[in-house]
Structure formats: structure tokens, C-alpha cells
Amino acid sequence: MYIDGGHHGNEHLGTELAFLVAEFYIEGWVDGDAEAVEVLQNTELHIMIMLNADGNDLDSRWNMNQVDLNRNYDHHWTTDETASGDGPFSEAETRNNADYMAEWMTDADLYVTMHTGTWILAYPWGFTGEMPSDWEMFEHIRDTIHETIDADLPVRNANAGIYPTHGTSRDYGYGVMGFPTFTFETDDEQFLLGTVQSLSDRLSVELEVMRYLISNVWYWRARLNVTSMEVTPGGQIELHVANLGHASTENASIQYVFEESMEVLWQSENFTVNASNTSDVTLDASNLSLQPGGTFALHYQKRVIDASTFVHQPIDEKMVEMVEPDKSGWLPAPGLLLVLLAAFGAAGAANGWPKRRFSGTIEPDDGENSSVDGTTHDAHL
Known part of the structure; x- marks a missing residue:
């Protein structure tokens, strides 16, 4: 997960909250705190405490170029915003922050940016009043x-x-990056001269919220788990799948692959599994043919938002049951077929079928009144 603070140089409490989060986990690790140790053993935690160092030195909202860095990202950027810059990512601070996300945060499941102003934990969107695609999770x-x-x-x-x-x-x-995001704005009271309240007390609720978000980051995406899978090659796949995460996925599918080379041999149609839910899914497998060394895997997006990354997740072979396809087709049973043919033949004989000429060797029934010299004979067929 990723945290940054100090987009606005004069929003000191937001910057301090980023610092407090880093301090909590660093000191907790040193002290052997169970919560901090568990998080750091299982989560990559990246924290940029202060993005706008020049603005901080000048006690200014803007950077040294008089640009509002939090209006300078390449997402619905517009000159209608005050001090948004000459264009998206015109400023080194925003360009570098976006590059860092692209290089190191592609698999992140949480991004929180710290500010000061109206006390709120705000999720997308800012450019529209519409709810985000992953509104259930938020x-x-x-x-x-x-x-x-x-x-x-x-x-x-x-x-x-x-x-x-x-x-x-x-x-x-x-x-753009596809991970859950929040703007965490602390209250609008800045530091006052002579204050004796510690930052940890002043921002205790905010720190507790951050600890909750970080400790539960595992849940901020879809996490599918196949509990049973019945495969009939050339027929269908019946699948029971649970979503252990708090985000839905709408682009899930089953792939049949060579795992080592990641060659996809077959892929099903898409299906949806809602957040914290289970689904029974029937998939068309009429064009599925099994190959030596092939295995099944889940392929799905972490969240509903289009920018979310896809996951390739092998399915436990113990969950897969192979079923022989039914090859009987549409023909009637052999016994019934013979009955129908016999009846048809009897009717034809009764109506007097015409004589036909044929050449061939006739094998006698009893060795009498039959020629076996290969000459032409008259016979009823």
C-alpha cells in the first residue's frame, strides 16, 4: 500500500499524520508490537511523508512554481482549476509521484493521501458526484x-x-492505477503557539483509522476461492466459488493453461462474483479439450474499476473433478433401432419389393441348390 503527505506545503497536520503512521510501524517493529510486526511481515508499506518540500519551507499551499500539485495529475485535468499548471504532470513532484506508483505500486491495494482542511475520509470521485464502481467496498x-x-x-x-x-x-x-484511494483530511486547526497536546493525542482517531485500513488491506480487493469444480470436456463446467474480499469482480473467467509457459489453451466466458459472497456458475466448455500438462486457473480483476489489475490464480487440483462426456448422442438405443428396421423390412417384403441384379459370390445356407462359381444369379434382396 502507498501513503503520501504534504501535497500542500501549508497543511502541516496532514504531513504529520503520514509521519505518525510511519513512526507507529517502525517503533512497533523495534518494540515487538504484535500488530506492527504482523503488518510488516505481510505487507509492503510505502510512505512518502512530504511531497511538496518547497511549499513546506515557504508555508505555502503551492510549490515553488505556484502550482497546486493536487490539481496537476493526469486525470480529468483542466485549466478551470486554480493553479493547475501548464498541463497534466507539468510539475516534477507530481510526475515523480506518478512514476513511483507506476514502478512500485502496480499491485497496491490501498492508497491514502494526507491533507488538512475539512475533517473527512473522502473516496472517489472528486470530478463527479457519481459513486465509484467499487461503492460496496467503500x-x-x-x-x-x-x-x-x-x-x-x-x-x-x-x-x-x-x-x-x-x-x-x-x-x-x-x-488510472486502479487501487482503492482515500483523501484523509485532518481538522483545519494548524499548530498553535504554546500548545502542549501531543500529535499522537491530537490525531489519535486518524491514526486508529489508518491502522484499521492497513491491517485489513488484504480485503480491499476481490479474492476468489474455488471450493468445487466439475469439468465435462466438450460439455460444461460447474463451479462453486467464494469471494473472500470486500470488492466485487465482474470479469472473472476460468483458463486452461500450460502453467510454466503461461500459454492459454482455453478460456471461458466472463462471470461475476459479488463482494463477500458465493456463486454457483455454469460455463460452456463445448470447445474445451484436455492436454497433457494442462491445468486450470482463475483469471479476474481485483476490483470493478476498469483500471484494476488482473490476477492469475491456479486452482487447487483437489477441487477439480473430471466427468466423462456423454457420447450417446441423439440416436435411439440399439434395441429399439433394430426393432424399427425389422418392422420396416417386413413391411417392404409384404408389399413385394422388385428383383435386383447383382454380381457376387453367394454363400449357401445349407450347401444345397446354390452355386458358388461366381456367376450371376437372380435373387430377392
Whole structure:
């Protein structure tokens, strides 16, 4: 997962929240804290504490070029936004941040960007009031935070919860990179002279929310698990699959592959598995033929958003049952067929079929009144 802070140089509490998250896990690892150790043993945690160093030095929202970095990303960028730059990624800070995501964060399952202003945890979109494709996952997160951490923290669509925005890192992370994203805005009170409240106390709710998001990052995608699979080559596949994650997937399929070379020999039509749900799926396998060394695998997107990455996941052979195809076809049973032919023949004989000429050797029934010299004979057929 990825965290960044300090897009706006004068939003100090947002930058401090990024620092607090890093401090919690670094010190927790040193102290042997069970939560921190488990996270760091199972999760890659990337934190950029301060993106806009020049703005921070100048106590300015903008960078040294007087550009608002959080309006400069290549996602619905527009000159209608104040100080959005000469074009998308015109600034080194945003270009480098996007390049870092593209190089190191393609498999990320969470991105949180820290700000200061209206107290809110805001998810996409900012450029439109429409709900994101993975609204089920975002609403699950909202409900859990309200039930277990703080019922008063607003968790909602950024367009409605803050104000319409274009070219933001949050919408870029979701719309282009395909991972779940949040803007976490701390309250709008900056540091006051003479304050004695510690940052950990001041931002205790925000830190608890971040710990929840990070500890449960495994769930912020679809995670399919095949519990049974009946395969009839040339027929169909009957599949029972569970989604253990809190995101749906609409582009799942079964592939038959050579695992070592990743050559796809066959692929089914797509099917959907909703978040935290199970599905019984029947797939057409009429053009499936088995090959020595071939295996079955799941192929699906982590989330509904189009930019989400695909997963290739081999299916446990113990879950796969092979069924011999029914080769009887449409013909009637042999006994019935013989009965029909016999009846047809009897009817023909009764009506007097014409004589036919043929050449060949006749094998006698009893050795009498028959010629075996190969000459032409008259016979009823």
C-alpha cells in the first residue's frame, strides 16, 4: 500500500499524520508490537511523508512554481482549476509521484493521501458526484469505521463531502492505477503557539483509522476461492466459488493453461462474483479439450474499476473433478433401432419389393441348390 503527505506545503497536520503512521510501524517493529510486526511481515508499506518540500519551507499551499500539485495529475485535468499548471504532470513532484506508483505500486491495494482542511475520509470521485464502481467496498469501510472507531467521522464521496475537484492524486490513483484511494483530511486547526497536546493525542482517531485500513488491506480487493469444480470436456463446467474480499469482480473467467509457459489453451466466458459472497456458475466448455500438462486457473480483476489489475490464480487440483462426456448422442438405443428396421423390412417384403441384379459370390445356407462359381444369379434382396 502507498501513503503520501504534504501535497500542500501549508497543511502541516496532514504531513504529520503520514509521519505518525510511519513512526507507529517502525517503533512497533523495534518494540515487538504484535500488530506492527504482523503488518510488516505481510505487507509492503510505502510512505512518502512530504511531497511538496518547497511549499513546506515557504508555508505555502503551492510549490515553488505556484502550482497546486493536487490539481496537476493526469486525470480529468483542466485549466478551470486554480493553479493547475501548464498541463497534466507539468510539475516534477507530481510526475515523480506518478512514476513511483507506476514502478512500485502496480499491485497496491490501498492508497491514502494526507491533507488538512475539512475533517473527512473522502473516496472517489472528486470530478463527479457519481459513486465509484467499487461503492460496496467503500461503504463497507465507512460502516465499519462508524461502528468500531468513530461514528462522527464523515466517510463519503469527495465531490459531495468536500467540493468538486479535478486532477487530484486520489482520483488518479483510483481511475488510472486502479487501487482503492482515500483523501484523509485532518481538522483545519494548524499548530498553535504554546500548545502542549501531543500529535499522537491530537490525531489519535486518524491514526486508529489508518491502522484499521492497513491491517485489513488484504480485503480491499476481490479474492476468489474455488471450493468445487466439475469439468465435462466438450460439455460444461460447474463451479462453486467464494469471494473472500470486500470488492466485487465482474470479469472473472476460468483458463486452461500450460502453467510454466503461461500459454492459454482455453478460456471461458466472463462471470461475476459479488463482494463477500458465493456463486454457483455454469460455463460452456463445448470447445474445451484436455492436454497433457494442462491445468486450470482463475483469471479476474481485483476490483470493478476498469483500471484494476488482473490476477492469475491456479486452482487447487483437489477441487477439480473430471466427468466423462456423454457420447450417446441423439440416436435411439440399439434395441429399439433394430426393432424399427425389422418392422420396416417386413413391411417392404409384404408389399413385394422388385428383383435386383447383382454380381457376387453367394454363400449357401445349407450347401444345397446354390452355386458358388461366381456367376450371376437372380435373387430377392
